[in-house]
Structures are given as structure tokens and as C-alpha cells.
Amino acid sequence: MSTRDGLPAPSPQDHLEKAHHNENWAEFLFRMKPGGELEPAFDWSATMAYYAAIQFFLYFIRKETPEITWGLKSDRISTLADFLSKFDYQGSKHSAYIEIISSNYHTAAGSWRLLFNTAHSARYNTQKVSQKKAELSLNKLKVVKERFCSVN
Amino acid sequence: MNKNNLVFENESADRRSLEDMLRQAFERGYVKGHVEGFVSSYEPNFENADNQLAKTINPYFVVCEQFLQERLGQELFFRFRCDSRNNRISFAVILPEEKYLESHDTLFSLISAMERILVDSFPSISNYTIESLVITNSSEAPLDQESVHRDFPLKPRNEH
Numbered sequence: 001m002s003t004r005d006g007l008p009a010p011s012p013q014d015h016l017e018k019a020h021h022n023e024n025w026a027e028f029l030f031r032m033k034p035g036g037e038l039e040p041a042f043d044w045s046a047t048m049a050y051y052a053a054i055q056f057f058l059y060f061i062r063k064e065t066p067e068i069t070w071g072l073k074s075d076r077i078s079t080l081a082d083f084l085s086k087f088d089y090q091g092s093k094h095s096a097y098i099e100i101i102s103s104n105y106h107t108a109a110g111s112w113r114l115l116f117n118t119a120h121s122a123r124y125n126t127q128k129v130s131q132k133k134a135e136l137s138l139n140k141l142k143v144v145k146e147r148f149c150s151v152n
Numbered sequence: 153m154n155k156n157n158l159v160f161e162n163e164s165a166d167r168r169s170l171e172d173m174l175r176q177a178f179e180r181g182y183v184k185g186h187v188e189g190f191v192s193s194y195e196p197n198f199e200n201a202d203n204q205l206a207k208t209i210n211p212y213f214v215v216c217e218q219f220l221q222e223r224l225g226q227e228l229f230f231r232f233r234c235d236s237r238n239n240r241i242s243f244a245v246i247l248p249e250e251k252y253l254e255s256h257d258t259l260f261s262l263i264s265a266m267e268r269i270l271v272d273s274f275p276s277i278s279n280y281t282i283e284s285l286v287i288t289n290s291s292e293a294p295l296d297q298e299s300v301h302r303d304f305p306l307k308p309r310n311e312h
Contacts, residue, residue, distance in 0.1 A: 090239065091281035102264060113260040117286050125299050130290065132253055 009079055012063040016149070019055030022048045023141065030134050042134035043122035049137040050119035053112065053144040054097065060148035068104045094120070108147040111140035166258055167265045170219050174269055177215045205234040205241075209274060213243065216266050224251050224259065231304035241270070242283045244304045249290035259286065 010018075026048035032040040058080065060066070065078040075086045080096060083089060089096050094116060102109045118137045122129045209232075217230040224247060232243035245263065252259065267282040285303075289295035 090279070091283075095281055095283055109264070110257050110260045113264070114256055117260075120285060121287060124303075125287070125296055128294075130249060133249070133288070136253065136256070 010058075010062070012059050015055050015059035015062055019052050019059055019145075019149070022052035022055055023145070026052055026138060026141065030131075030138060040131070042131055043129040045134045046115075046118040046122050046129050046137040049134075049141045050115040053115050053141055056145050056148045057097065057101070066104075068100055070099060070103050105147060108144050111143040114140050115144065166223060167261055170216070170262055170265055171269060173219050174212070174215055174273070177211070178273065205236055205277075206232070209234070209241070209270070209277075212270060212273065220245065220259075220262060223262075224255050227251070231300060233304055239277075239280045240283060241277065241280055242285070242304065244285045244287050244300065246287045246289065246295065246300065249288035252286065252288045256286075 026045050029041045029045035029048060032038065034040060061080075061082075062078050065076050067074055067076045068083070070083075070087050070089075073087060075082075077083045077086065077100075080093060083096055083100060084093075089099070091099070098113060098116060101112045115137055118129065118133055213230050213232050217228070220230075221228050228245065228247040228251070230243060230245055232241065234241050245259070247259075263284050263286070267284060270282060271278060271280065287295065287300060
């Protein structure tokens with residue numbers, strides 16, 4: 001199995017390790033104290049939380065190859081590239097994640113949207129991410145992790 | 153978008169109310185679906201109020217905005233843009249951060265419903281990607297008006 005760029009697809013364990021790495025950084029960036037060499041980075045904490053969620057989800061589909069439904073079609077996927085090609089999805093990768101999870105994994109849908117929304121705002125808007133919003137992202141990451149990685 | 157799947161496990165009363173309100177708006181003719189022939193009026197800067205697609209779906213967003221204002225406060229407002237070249241409709245919901253923090257589950261559930269009903273209501277955009285974003289404003293994190301206007305500049309309220 002390979003990715004669209006021809007590289008070998010990461011293993012489930014690769015995704016899991018990356019997920020935990022991102023999760024750890026999200027929590028570390030959230031805990032940074034004011035007045036230090038660098039100020040707390042709530043925007044990057046929320047961003048890392050979202051990318052941890054992505055890796056937890058990729059771990060799940062790589063490990064389980066679940067059957068998902070989108071529109072009138074159902075098929076099994078083990079990578080995001082599978083979804084894009086098998087379902088001929090034309091939107092962005094981020095919107096693809098939203099579509100897959102909204103349509104198939106209801107308990108994680110709201111949390112995923114919040115994680116994406118906060119991370120997107122943090123990256124592309126000059127608006128600051130507050131401590132409360134970053135904390136909310138970390139809480140929603142726990143929901144996503146529980147759904148897609150409950151045995152680890 | 154997928155009309156056959158529910159987005160959240162528990163259908164909320166708010167969501168059903170939104171669907172009822174939109175259904176009534178369609179029945180009264182305030183919102184008109186099944187409109188074709190709009191794609192030729194694409195304008196690359198998104199600022200042309202004559203954009204036929206934007207004019208067509210604007211009442212839909214007005215109804216949604218009114219509904220969310222009733223639920224989440226009058227400070228909430230919408231902006232949207234239509235990108236016929238890339239088959240994409242983007243919209244933003246702007247509201248105070250305090251309201252967002254206490255109502256985010258309801259808000260995202262309703263936004264998901266809005267996306268779904270929008271595509272189901274206008275067959276001409278069945279192949280469109282709908283992208284939504286919630287933008288918050290607070291004294292701690294003031295709203296960047298410039299980026300909001302740049303990213304979501306179009307709202308021809310009086311053009312329908």
C-alpha cells in the first residue's frame with residue numbers, strides 16, 4: 001500500500017506514535033507559563049490537538065479498514081487517499097475528514113468540528129485563541145481519542 | 153453532503169425547529185430552491201452583489217441567521233460567499249466567545265444541519281462543497297474584521 005505520492009503508507013503504529021507526539025505537544029504548549037522565554041501558545045496547542053485527532057483517526061482506519069458510507073455509496077477505507085479516490089471526493093482533505101466522521105462516527109462529529117474550527121482559526125486568522133478555547137480543544141481531543149483509540 | 157445520514161446521535165429540539173423554520177420559509181416562497189443557470193455570473197473577487205447564486209441562497213442564510221440569533225443572541229451574525237468556479241460555498245458564523253463556549257455543541261449541530269439542508273434544498277449545488285467556520289469575538293481575543301471581510305465578503309441581503 002502506498003500514498004498518493006508513491007511513499008509507503010504509514011503503519012497503524014506510525015500514526016499512533018505521531019498522535020501521541022502531537023497530543024503531548026498540545027498539552028505542553030497549553031501548560032506554558034506567562035512570563036517565560038516564550039508566552040503560552042494556545043493557538044499552537046489547539047492546532048496540535050487537531051493534528052493529534054487526525055492521527056488518531058488515521059490510526060483507526062489504517063488498523064480497522066472500516067466500511068464507511070458517504071452519499072449513496074459504501075466502501076472500506078484504510079487511508080484518506082482511499083476515501084478521496086473511491087468516493088471521488090472533490091473537496092479539501094480537511095472537509096473530507098468532516099464528511100467521513102459526520103456521516104459515520106456520530107459521537108465524535110461535534111468534537112471534530114470544534115477541533116477543526118479552532119485550529120483553522122488559529123492558523124489563518126490573526127485572531128488570538130483564548131485559554132478557554134484551547135482547553136476546550138484538549139477536552140474534545142479526549143472524545144476523539146476515546147472513539148478512535150479506546151484500547152490504547 | 154449526505155442527506156441520508158444523521159450527523160449527531162441525538163436529534164436536538166433546536167435542530168428540528170431549524171428544519172421546521174426552513175421548511176416554512178420554503179413553503180411560503182421566501183426561500184426558493186431548484187434554481188438553475190447561475191454559474192455564469194461568477195465573479196472572481198466575490199464582491200459582485202449580482203452573483204445569482206448568492207442572491208438565490210441569501211434568503212436561506214437569512215432564515216438560518218434569524219434562527220440562531222433567537223437561540224444564541226442577537227450579536228450572532230452570518231457571512232457567506234459563493235465560489236462557482238470551484239463549486240464551493242463557504243460561510244462563517246460570528247458570535248461572542250462567551251456564547252460559543254457555553255453553546256458550542258448546539259451550534260455545531262445546527263451548522264451541520266444547515267449544511268445538509270442547504271445542499272438538499274438546492275439540487276443545482278448537489279456537487280458543491282460546503283465549508284463552514286465559526287469565528288468568535290471577545291475582549292480577550294478581538295475579532296479581526298479585516299480577515300472576516302476578506303474571507304467572507306458577500307452578503308447581498310436585499311438582492312433577492
